[in-house]
Amino acid sequence: MTVTAPDQLVSADPRDGRTLGQYPVHGTAEVSERVDAARAAAPAWARLGHAGRARDLDAWRRLILRRVGELVRLISAETGKTRADAQLEVILVADHLRWAAAHAGRVLRPRRVPTGMLMFHHTATVEHHPLGVVGVIGPWNYPAFIPVGPVAHALAAGNTVVFKPSEYTPAAGAWLVATFAEATGRPDVLQAVFGRGDTGAALCRSGVDKIAFTGSTETGKRVMAACAENLTPVLLECGGKDAVIVDRDADLDSAADAVVWGGLANAGQTCIGVERVYVHQDVADRFTETVVDRAAALRTGPGPDAHIGPMATPGQPGIVLDHIRDALSRGGRALLGGPESVRAPYVSPVILADVPEDADVLTRETFGPVLVINRVRSAAEAVERANACAYGLGAAVFSRTQATAIARRLRVGMVSVNSVLAFAGIPALPFGGTGASGFGRVHGPEGLREFTRTHSVARQWLRPPVQPLSFRRSDRTMDALVRLVRVVHGAGRSGPRQPGSR
Numbered sequence: 001m002t003v004t005a006p007d008q009l010v011s012a013d014p015r016d017g018r019t020l021g022q023y024p025v026h027g028t029a030e031v032s033e034r035v036d037a038a039r040a041a042a043p044a045w046a047r048l049g050h051a052g053r054a055r056d057l058d059a060w061r062r063l064i065l066r067r068v069g070e071l072v073r074l075i076s077a078e079t080g081k082t083r084a085d086a087q088l089e090v091i092l093v094a095d096h097l098r099w100a101a102a103h104a105g106r107v108l109r110p111r112r113v114p115t116g117m118l119m120f121h122h123t124a125t126v127e128h129h130p131l132g133v134v135g136v137i138g139p140w141n142y143p144a145f146i147p148v149g150p151v152a153h154a155l156a157a158g159n160t161v162v163f164k165p166s167e168y169t170p171a172a173g174a175w176l177v178a179t180f181a182e183a184t185g186r187p188d189v190l191q192a193v194f195g196r197g198d199t200g201a202a203l204c205r206s207g208v209d210k211i212a213f214t215g216s217t218e219t220g221k222r223v224m225a226a227c228a229e230n231l232t233p234v235l236l237e238c239g240g241k242d243a244v245i246v247d248r249d250a251d252l253d254s255a256a257d258a259v260v261w262g263g264l265a266n267a268g269q270t271c272i273g274v275e276r277v278y279v280h281q282d283v284a285d286r287f288t289e290t291v292v293d294r295a296a297a298l299r300t301g302p303g304p305d306a307h308i309g310p311m312a313t314p315g316q317p318g319i320v321l322d323h324i325r326d327a328l329s330r331g332g333r334a335l336l337g338g339p340e341s342v343r344a345p346y347v348s349p350v351i352l353a354d355v356p357e358d359a360d361v362l363t364r365e366t367f368g369p370v371l372v373i374n375r376v377r378s379a380a381e382a383v384e385r386a387n388a389c390a391y392g393l394g395a396a397v398f399s400r401t402q403a404t405a406i407a408r409r410l411r412v413g414m415v416s417v418n419s420v421l422a423f424a425g426i427p428a429l430p431f432g433g434t435g436a437s438g439f440g441r442v443h444g445p446e447g448l449r450e451f452t453r454t455h456s457v458a459r460q461w462l463r464p465p466v467q468p469l470s471f472r473r474s475d476r477t478m479d480a481l482v483r484l485v486r487v488v489h490g491a492g493r494s495g496p497r498q499p500g501s502r
Contacts, residue, residue, distance in 0.1 A: 008024055009022065009194055009195070010022050011078055011169070011170050013077045014079070014311070014345050015080050020077055023194040025196070026199050027199070027202065031199065031203050031206050032202075034192075035133055035207060037191065038133045038162050039132065041186065041188035042160045045159075045189050050104050050156070053104070054102065054156070057152065057155060060183040063179050063182060064093060064094060064179060065094055068090055071144065074172055074175055078143065078168075079143065079172075079312045080267075080309040080310040080312050081267070089145045090144065093144050096148060099428060100156040104156035104157060104448055107448045108448055108452060111125065117484075117485070118481075121460055121463070122461065123458070124456070125457045128448075128454060129158070129453050130157055130452060130453075131159050131210050131451055132209040133162065134159045134161050135163075135203045135204065135210070135211045136162070136163045136164070136211075137212070137223065138163065138166055138173060138214060141266065141269040147163060147165065149431065149442040150212035150451070151163060153443070153448050154451040155190065156448060157452050158452075159451055160188065160190070160191075162191050162192075163190065164192070164194070165194070166215075167195065168312060173192055174194075204226035204232065205226055205230065209233075210234065210450075211233075211234045212450075213238075216365070217238040217438070223236070235432075235441075235450055236440060237271070237437075237438050237442065238433070239391060239393070239437060240272055240273075240275075240391050240393030240437050241276060241363070241391040242394045243276040243382075243410075244274050244276070245396070245398065245406055246277065246279040246280065246283070246287055247379050247382075247403070248283055250280075250287075250400065250418075251400065252290060256294060258396070258419055260295050263277075263370075267347065267368065267369050268347075268368040271365075272421055274396070275361075275366055276372050276386070277291075277372065277374070278375075278376045278385055279374075279375055281375045281377055287373075288351075288373050296336055296349070300347070300349070308346075309346075311345050311368065317344035317347055320350075320366055320369075323359075323360045323364070324350055324352070326361065327352050327360070327361045330355065330358075331356060332352050332353065332354055332355035332356070332359065335353050336351035348369070350369065351371050357374075365391075383409045383410060390435055391436045392436070392437050393432075394415065394423065395414070395416075396417070397410075397415060397417055403417045411434065412433060413430075414433075428444045429444050430444040430447055
């Protein structure tokens with residue numbers, strides 16, 4: 001949480017308002033200074049090569065792990081999330097940092113590609129070069145793990161980075177930047193700028209070579225519009241309304257356990273968190289009862305024994321409350337909790353059922369500990385309902401026999417089969433969505449290539465007996481090539497003469 005003033009951000013614990021730190025609000029001039037410094041540092045960072053950059057990234061990772069308790073306490077204090085949720089976040093940070101450092105050289109090395117018949121006398125190579133300076137705009141719900149994805153991949157690919165953490169979590173962002181400088185001795189390679197939307201807009205317009213943004217769809221649209229002014233490419237990881245499909249042959253106990261954790265962990269403030277559940281009518285009663293029992297056993301509030309902490313931003317409880325009331329007004333049923341569950345800054349688990357598909361809680365991001373369970377007649381109906389949403393980030397399927405087939409029919413970027421959120425914990429898997437959830441990928445090989453420019457090179461190694469790429473070519477040469485192409489492509493040795501041919 002952050003208390004704002006015109007010229008500073010005051011980071012505060014959302015549980016008790018305790019001040020954690022103060023940070024300046026950077027304007028256009030300060031953003032430009034940092035981008036210029038990153039631009040100046042970029043050539044030396046790129047010249048280190050993959051092995052040199054991997055050594056620095058590994059040094060950063062080891063420092064983070066030596067001070068893991070410090071980062072866990074900071075994340076927990078600034079977001080209000082439980083210690084266990086903060087620990088999981090730091091574990092993911094380390095794992096993804098290690099993968100990017102270890103695999104960038106292999107993924108981005110030059111590779112030969114076939115040249116085809118016409119250019120047989122050439123070799124063809126695809127190369128990946130750094131873009132230069134990448135701007136990263138991070139969110140508040142996972143202030144370390146989510147931004148480290150694009151930051152680590154951009155750095156491993158040879159770029160320098162200017163990072164704007166969320167105005168709600170500047171302390172976590174400052175900690176990451178400071179530890180990188182401490183571990184590597186390269187303070188200009190990863191820098192931070194602090195502020196609100198105006199600072200993010202300044203970064204978009206600063207001349208960086210790409211922007212990687214994580215946040216709401218509405219803010220993503222504004223980021224894209226600002227970047228369009230200079231044709232700055234953008235990677236958008238926006239909101240989600242992730243669905244879980246529970247088929248009639250699913251392991252119901254496992255599915256219920258996964259749904260409760262996937263929807264309520266981090267107080268439901270997860271872009272890939274479970275928000276919609278479509279369960280086959282034959283098993284709906286048993287599944288729903290298990291979910292309600294497990295959710296009811298969770299404790300919400302402060303203290304080390306809490307399972308669910310507070311909403312991290314002041315406006316979030318009101319959004320959650322509006323969605324609950326809208327669902328109930330449309331005929332939905334509250335199986336656990338209801339409007340009374342919202343006691344800012346805390347929201348206790350809410351389980352809703354039989355909610356119409358056009359309700360806000362099924363069409364807009366709720367970002368709170370609210371689960372909607374609707375029963376369906378078949379897996380096909382579940383897929384249809386899941387795909388009807390504008391968002392397309394992640395999903396999950398529980399079935400013993402049809403899970404993979406169902407997963408392939410979902411219009412999302414990522415699917416977990418018989419688990420939830422597993423794709424986020426696998427560093428080699430690309431992470432991103434489609435539709436209103438954005439485009440582009442972080443993590444995995446695709447995440448590394450996102451922060452490079454593709455460079456194609458064709459090298460002639462043999463003087464050809466005939467040269468079609470010359471004004472010295474003859475009609476006889478071109479006719480012979482056409483006949484050869486017909487044979488190679490299975491069209492026969494001859495065909496009807498074309499008008500005007502010689």
